[in-house]
Amino acid sequence: MAASEDKMKEFNLEGIYQDQAAFFCRLIERLTGDPSAIEDILQEAFLVAHRKRASFDPAKASARSWLFGIVVRLCARHRRSLGRRFRLFRRLDQQGINVPPEQPDAQIALKDEVRHMYQLLEALPCKQRQAFVLYEIEELATKEIAGLMGISANTVFAHLHQARKRFKKIAPDLLMQEPRAEARP
């Protein structure tokens, strides 16, 4: 009990925010494809982190990997809520009720290429999307990705391979490239 209280006192949320906010800011946008969600999810993630600070053990995991779990769950929740809204609008549309197209201003401001990339990413399952974003866009090392996602490096490669296969399937005119050169573990 006393140990967990000490841990809670040591927990420096502001420091973690200064170190990690930029990374998670990018990650949230890339995982959700929705720039307008960054602020809300980031805030929620750090509030959750503060609430659950007793469960954070720096000896077991880094602050980044601990926060990664929280952020990924919040992103998934956001995507589910978007999906629900999309299904509702589709149902209303089927019933003949006109719904104005919903497209946040922030998303309109995205470049065509970025929007295309986000659309492709949206078609991927969760783990594949995470692996692809971390490896190709964030350019993290496989070992680090494995640590963040709590899987082995080989599984990371498997996810990347599956993601590329899926891209080929959904966008046949897309010219693929060789994976980023990196020494395999």
Next chain:
Amino acid sequence: MTTQKRPSQKPVRLADLISASRARRPDQDAKLLANTWQKIESGLEAQRATKTRSLGLPLRTLRAALAVWLLALSLTAGAAWGIYQAVQKPAPEKKQPASTSPEPIAPPLPEISPPQTPPPQRLARLQRKPARAPVTKPDIESSLDQQMNRYTQAKQLAKTGKSQQALALIEDWEASYPQSPLQTEIRLLRVELLYQTRRLTEAQSLLTSLIEDDNLAARRASFFRLQGDIYTLRHQCEQASKAYLKALGLGLQDQEAARARAMLQQCQNDSP
């Protein structure tokens, strides 16, 4: 989600998409990060405030317990006092017959004069006045039974297609029991019957009052559906469509919803 086809015919390279995504840096927006931190801080404040408030909970519980305890104590004391009073009260003394008393205690009462007879005119008026009939309480139970029987009978008639007879029965019923607790059910049945007998104006006005009744909010979807049917019969397709959409929006049961959709489709096909 399906990917949108790009307008240009030029094939897209995944490498280009990736590098464009890499170039996009939402984290360079210092304002966004500062705003978010401010929000986090206010969220933390709110969390702390909630925690402080939650500390007050046991005190409130204690206060409530004390109040209950005081109430119980006062009730117990009251009961005990009542019992004590009952025990202490001496038994009422038996009255001895007056004849046995040796001496009269009170002075003799003045003699009471016999009642005067009323004047003859008043007497005649009193004699003419008929005696009031004894007031009998209405037998509520039997009345309710009768109401239920007649209501059931009307429903049976409506089911067998004898709408006119059912309606007559209902109207008679409404005249007989204006304050009945079954009034709502009767109004609902009445509106159905009015629709079946094509008395659309009356049905429409009754339906409007039913829709506005907050106690029947749960059945509003069915009312709107019925309103749509009435408009359809009157060839007012636009209003019918609106009513059906409202009904579908409020949520109908499967069968009713399917019917409403079909009617809506028909309306949309008919409209120019």
